[in-house]
Amino acid sequence: MAITVREPSSHWMPVAASAAESDPDLPVLQRIAGGDAAACSVLLDRHLARLHALATRMLGSAEDADEVCQDAFVRAWRQAPHWKSGGARFSTWLHQVVLNLSRDRLRSRRATVPLEQLPEGAHEDTPEHAQGQRDRSLMIRRAMEQLPARQREALLLCHFQGLTNIEAAAVLAVSVDALESLLARARRGLRDLLQGGTEAYSGVPQ
Amino acid sequence: MSSMNPVRLSELLDTYGDNPLRWPEEERAAALQLLASSAEARALREHASWLDAQLDQFEVAPARAQLRACILRGFPPPMIGWRVWLRELWQELGGWRLVTPAFAASLFLGAMLPNWVEQSAADLPDEDLVADVQFIDDDFWVQP
Structure with a gap:
């Protein structure tokens, strides 16, 4: 029997399998270090959409994600002259920065604003989306918000950001075994939460 | 090549979901081979695919076009550290x-x-x- 390998979803962005491989961002970083503004565009083309999606999923707000991305790329411009090859990939470092900035925002936000009062991030600017799709997306978001932070981050990095297990473990500063444990618990928890919330309308299997 | 069996495949699916592109590279080929030969393995994958389909519905709006221009305006970045101190x-x-x-x-x-x-x-x-x-x-x- 032929086994299908599903095409990557819209969330999926191809990344190399190992941090040990050569980093495709290195030549671009060298140009940025030399003051080449055009090289900044190249780096943005490669990473902005994906990092913005990560921040939006973390924060539930496109405006907050905008600010996080601006801050992250200012740090990237500063980091470029000091970046050394041979360690983690630059994209891994960028994910780490966005994750940390998003965590900071979540912390300060929790001190002031209840989560229920946050704007709906997913489709604020796309009214053409069907109401059903909006509802499902919101339901996933709400379920993910109920997961412990580390589990949610592991799932975001591996499922939506397309990082390999090694890269995601590096971003979260944990071993691959620990990452797998986080992922498995996240998926189990999410399944429980969603099955509780979706049986009513979607005909969930089992 | 790792030793792949339904138990390990089930762990892979529980951890990484049903898309082989998300599985660890060193286990992918063996897992696909098992899927091709085992109805039990395919049932496990079917079970995992429901959650992946749910997750794929968590969409977010793309970054607005102006964001790119805003970020580019931040280059070159403002000076930091002792240079800022000296300037001040x-x-x-x-x-x-x-x-x-x-x-x-x-x-x-x-x-x-x-x-x-x-x-x-x-x-x-x-x-x-x-x-x-x-x-x-x-x-x-x-x-x-």
Whole structure:
């Protein structure tokens, strides 16, 4: 029997399998270090959409994600002259920065604003989306918000950001075994939460 | 090549979901081989695919077009660290408008002061200098 390998979803962005491989961002970083503004565009083309999606999923707000991305790329411009090859990939470092900035925002936000009062991030600017799709997306978001932070981050990095297990473990500063444990618990928890919330309308299997 | 069996495949699916592209590279081929040959393995994958389908519905709006331009305006980045400190100190001191006259004045004083001191010493009578030294000397030898 032929086994299908599903095409990557819209969330999926191809990344190399190992941090040990050569980093495709290195030549671009060298140009940025030399003051080449055009090289900044190249780096943005490669990473902005994906990092913005990560921040939006973390924060539930496109405006907050905008600010996080601006801050992250200012740090990237500063980091470029000091970046050394041979360690983690630059994209891994960028994910780490966005994750940390998003965590900071979540912390300060929790001190002031209840989560229920946050704007709906997913489709604020796309009214053409069907109401059903909006509802499902919101339901996933709400379920993910109920997961412990580390589990949610592991799932975001591996499922939506397309990082390999090694890269995601590096971003979260944990071993691959620990990452797998986080992922498995996240998926189990999410399944429980969603099955509780979706049986009513979607005909969930089992 | 790892030893793949339904138990390990189930762990892979529970951890990474049903899309082989998300599985660890070193186990992918063996897992696909097992899926091709085992109905049990395919049922496991079917079970995992429901959650992946749910997750794929968590969409977010793309970044607005202006964001890119905003970020590019941040290049080159503002200076940080000691350079910022030095710049702020410079501005605190008044920048070129105050520092240039101050520098010129110090140059002028540096050049002129030795002449003025020499002139003052030359104007002082020699006997006054000797009397002063003698007075100091007497005080020094006074016993308690």
